[in-house]
Amino acid sequence: MTWEEIAIVVLRVVMTFVLLLLVTVINVWAERKIVADMQSRIGPNRAGPWGILQTVADGLKLFFKESVTPRKVELGMYLLAPFLAVIPAFLIFMMVPWGAPFTIGEYEVALQGADLHIGLLFILAMSSMAVYAVVLAGWSSGSKYPLIGGVRATAQAISYEAAMGLAMVAVVLWTASLGSENALSLASIVEAQQGTWGGIIPRWNIFPQVAAFVVFLIAIVAETNRAPFDLVEAEQEIVGGFHTEYSGMRFAMFFLAEYVNIFSMSAIAATLFLGGWNGPTFGPPIVAAVLPTIWFLIKTYVIVFLFFWIRATLPRLRYDQLMSLGWKRLIPAALVWLIVSTVAIGFRQFGAPWS
Amino acid sequence: MTPMVEALIFILMAIAAIAGAVTVVMARNPVYSAMGLLGTLFSVAVLYVLQLAHMVAAVQVIVYAGAVLTLFLFVIMLIGVDKSEDRDEKLPGQRLVIAVLAGAVVLIAGGLTFFADFDWVPAASAPINPDLTNGTVQAVAEPLFTDWVLAFEATALLLTIAAAGAIALAHYRRRSQE
Structure with a gap:
């Protein structure tokens, strides 16, 4: 490995990381603003224009607050x-391709943290790891309400992960039936x-796999513990749920993880069903290079908005x-x-069993 | 990845796996035992990746760490075996028997590795089979669904029977208590 290759790997990871942090800062503000609009309120409007710096202010506040450690x-x-x-x-989010690959000199830079050939399996593995944080936080707090939140989180995560995985399998089978060598890699x-069907309808998986899309969407809302599936932190029943006993920076980390998860799950939904960064490119080379990333962000934000809308x-x-x-x-x-789609794929590939 | 780096990762992960396994047995608190098991499963997954078996590593994390161990934790927290309350043993001398058996296994395995002249072949220096690096999923799936499809289906049936049996047993016991 030459140092250029190492530099490119580092660059890819750092760019993905920075993008994720930036959109998370915006998402926290956007959610408060959108939900406020839907409830006929104004929402944050003090820090910066339209209150856009509210998240930065909150982050700084949480960073300097004392992290109280309860006795038990x-x-x-x-x-x-x-x-x-x-x-x-x-x-x-490291698995998600967020732009068209471009070339610097003789090296090709893919705008993606890493392209594993088991990318989807990695995503499933990591999203099943995320539940440990909630469970352990709930249990180790030594308090009733967090424990209830933790127990709820376990049951919920196991239940909805199965549905999410099955929806993914349908997409993988469909992708493989289109002749892809590595249907588990997001790239x-x-x-x-x-491409398109007949020049008008883009070849997105949402059209042949619409049922899988609906199941996946419901499952990711439940996976990220968002309303209406936020029983893990239901304020009216169990105070704050698993993070009741956390404060300061430790609480901020849970908060950050939740919003990062919303964005990366939406990005995965956009990648699997809405064509990822695919879209028409035009204009001078600079614009054409940036456009795929913009298409990706637009598609992702449609789903992020759906998250906020459902919540409100x-x-x-x-x-x-x-x-x-x-x-x-x-x-x-x-x-x-899954059965219907598999039979349809088999029919397309091998013809009817009686012929 | 040079063989040196590979050996380093192997040693680190092997130590982590053993430390996790010791925690499972020694921890006073069942939740810490579960966490030790999680550490062991993860370290073994890294060892799989080191052997270029990416799919096995991912499946290990999804199935064992993601589902099985979460269920363990669920049961521990739900039943509330918080502190070690029930430590008297049902079988007399079970610790001694297990200790002797485990010691024998360690001695045999250690002796085999020590005396049988094994070669360290780092995966990094071995000839790379592109099928195995770029598509372990295909490499596993193809024999599974062609040559071994009968065994695969039989295992699936066995698991279904076990699940149905567990449900039947749970219902049977509840009815007899009422």
Whole structure:
């Protein structure tokens, strides 16, 4: 490995990291502003124009606040939990291609943290790791409400991860049926969605895989513990849920992880179903190089907006409703769709069994 | 990746795996035992990656660390086996028997590695099979669904039977208590 190659790897990771931090700062503000609009309030409007620096101000405040450690905590796990929340959140986004690859001299730079050929499996693995943070935070706090939040988180994560995985499998099978060599890598999934049908409809997976898209969307809202699936931190029932006993920077890390997760899960949904960075490019070379990233961000923000919209609209589910939705509706729906889509793919590839 | 780096990662991860395994047995608190198991599973996953078995590593993390261990934690927290309360042993002398057996296994394995002249072949210097580096998923799936499809289906059926059996047992016990 020459030093140029190493520099490119470092550059890719750093660029992805910076992008993620930037959009997270904007997302926190955007959510407050959008939800405020939907509730006929003004929302943050003091720090900077339209209050856009509110997140920076909040971050600084949390950074300088004292991190109170309650007396009855299990100290080791209590200190470890915030880090376990942040690390998987950032690692998930490393798999997402967020722009068209470009070349510097003789080297090709892909705008993606890393392109693993098991990218989707890695995403599943990391999103199942994220639950440990919530569980350990809830347990180690040595307090009732966080414990309830932690127990709820475990059950919820296991239930909805199955539906999410099944929806992903349908996409992988579809991508492989289009002749992709490595249907588990996100870069090839984006590649397989290039082009259009009849020059008008883009070849996005959402059209052939619409049921998988709906299941996936519901499952990622539940995976990120957002309303209406935020039983983990239901304020009216269990104070703050798993992070009740956290304050200062430790709380800020949970908060950061939640918003990073919203963005990266939306980015994955956009990559799997909405064609990722695919889109028309035009204009001078500089503009044409930036356009794919802009398409990617627009698609991702459509889904992020959906997250905020759902939060402002729907009331929280009851616990038994959450479980029955996950196990009795979503997983069977995902399984049936998987069978239908597999049979359709087999039909296309091998013809009818009786012919 | 040079063989030196590979050996370094191997040693670090092997130590981490053993430390995790010791924690599982020694920890007073069951939650810490579960965390030790998590550490072991992760270190072994890294060892798989070192051997270029990326898919096995990912599946290990998804299935064992992601699902099985989460269920363990769920049970520990739900039943509330918070502190070690039930430590009297049902079988007399079980610790002695296990200690002797484990010691024998360690001695045999250690003796084998020490005396049988094994060669250290780092994956980095071995000839690279592109099928195995770029598509472990395909490399696993193809024999699984062609040559070994009967064994695969039989295992799947066995697991389904086990799950159905567990549900049946749980219901049976509840009815007899009422």
